[in-house]
Amino acid sequence: MGSKPGGNSSDLWAEIVATENQQQKQQVEVIYRRRRRTQKTPQDVDLKQPSLSSRNGNRMSLAGEAANKRVSWNRSLSTRGRTSIAVGTCVVYQPQGKQARRKGKPALPKGKFVQPPTFEKERAYFQEVDDFELLEESPSPKNFSTWAMGTQTNNIAIPHLSSRLEKWLISRKLNHTCGPSSTLSKILETPAMPLEPICGNDLNPSNLRTPEKSSMKTNSQLLAVHSRLCSILVDKDALERDHNSQYRNLVSGSEGQGCCEDLEVAVKKLSLASTSVCFDSDQLDPFAALLAVCGQPSPSKLKDVFSKYCELGNIVKIGEGTYGEAFKASNYVCKIVPIDGDLRVNGEVQKRSEELIEEVILSRTLNCLRECDGDVCNSCTTFIETIDLKVCQGSYDSALIKAWEDWDENNGSENDHPKEFPEKQCYVVFVLEHGGKDLESFILLNFDEARSLLVQVTAALAVAEAAYEFEHRDLHWGNILLRRNDSETLQFILEGKHMSARTFGLSISIIDFTLSRINTGEEILFLDLSSDPDLFNGPKGDRQSETYRKMKEVTDDCWDGSFPRTNVLWLLYLVDILLLKKSFERNSKNERDLRALKKRLDKYQSAKEAIFDPFFSELLIMACE
């Protein structure tokens, strides 16, 4: 169904061109309606609009400025949060000036060699997809967790780190461990993460150190931070005692005597009031903890972080999501995520420090997969490398504003203008490897590139499953980045087996771990999607929305459990995207192969199983040990 005739190429070509023209007209209409920027020509819009969220019927009914904003079935962030984390009373309700939106945009076909299925064909195809019954999942413990499930707090509870940390504490007690967290130690030690503090203005410049000088010292400082955290976590009574003595130290003037002490002070502040959250003797301050986890004594300025990587005038915005603005700084991408503020951003409640701590830990844990020396069991480089993480404070710098406005001019931003951020606004800046273009806008040339994409994503998921019971849970085409290079193969290690995948010169990176679930060995980080009902209310037939719904069936709405089948659901989604939404040179055999892969994928319970599918056998080379 939906496959193109392979034999008669000129007829096929004529059909493709005719249908493409037809499709482009339809597409332009849709996109044109969902944009405010009426001065653009339809061609401009067609070429430049990266967002494909227009299928949401709601969007069409929006008026005025909100109509320019990305809207799909919106994930309500008033209910967002990892299970253990509640959204705080500090969040002042603001009438929603701009409609909340959700990234993960439902797809429209675009690209050079478009072979778009007609709408009818597509509908029929989705119907076929829907008709596949989900296989019953192998039983998974519904409340599998190394910690006792935290009490589900309501949506306006107080944002405290302690509930999450308490779970950690409980898990540690349940596991009878009392030493420092090996995983966290490893993460903090990771050499890929130069964590020298970028000192804010409030610090003495003489304390500034070069990365070379500071890296070793920083690691040991972080380990000290970490063991301090652990000791705080292990014993709440100790916390009470520490709090009193730390407070005495602090008021007796131990703060601000140098970076070494600064970090120590940051840790001490874990049990003391900070500027962002009111102190409660029973609670730890998540903002201070976030600073400590990022190896900073205090927030940096955005411009100080960027100027570490490039001249401020050379900053270019390259992408945007619901929470993040992505800027290119030299060869890196700095994603700025506003946190903890009361201002709604892009229609959403800002993420809280405690959520960011989890994302930080998650990103760093995935960084550990990049190690491949020695006798590591699992290794791959497909998850985007997190180079650095910084907490910042202040309004947007003029160079960033200019970069934002330039991008808006050319692409039509769906985000709020960053000039709205007040001076006290805090952010986390993720400094990331530049992963290339997202699959939504990347033009795949041929079937080899398509299968290279599939094998790399499947291998990465398999490796991360094996290492950390990792599930991405949101692997839509905006979260897969592609770039071309001259590599022929990609090495990875899966459960001790050294393997290579043929790449056909394509390099894939997976980003955005907001919904992901990971078992770091010490704790399980996951987002409780049951508190986000809108996520499952996307348009019927839309492949991405269907995938969330299927995940819900598979997990039975218990998001803490390990259900690697969710990774397979995203692989199924990807195959559909390749068949239905992406255009590349392919023949009918290629399409049959993809459909056959899809049928077999439906039977797999994990990416670890899927990677041994015959579809990949031509692409994988096992190294002889």
Ligand SMILES: Nc1ncnc2c1ncn2[C@@H]1O[C@H](COP(=O)(O)OP(=O)(O)OP(=O)(O)O)[C@@H](O)[C@H]1O
């Ligand atoms: N490392 C990177 N390399 C290249 N581009 C990137 C990178 N990280 C992000 N981007 C670009 O920025 C966009 C937004 O990033 P991302 O999806 O991480 O933001 P987000 O706010 O978390 O999204 P969401 O709306 O799903 O929450 C991406 O779609 C991509 O175009």
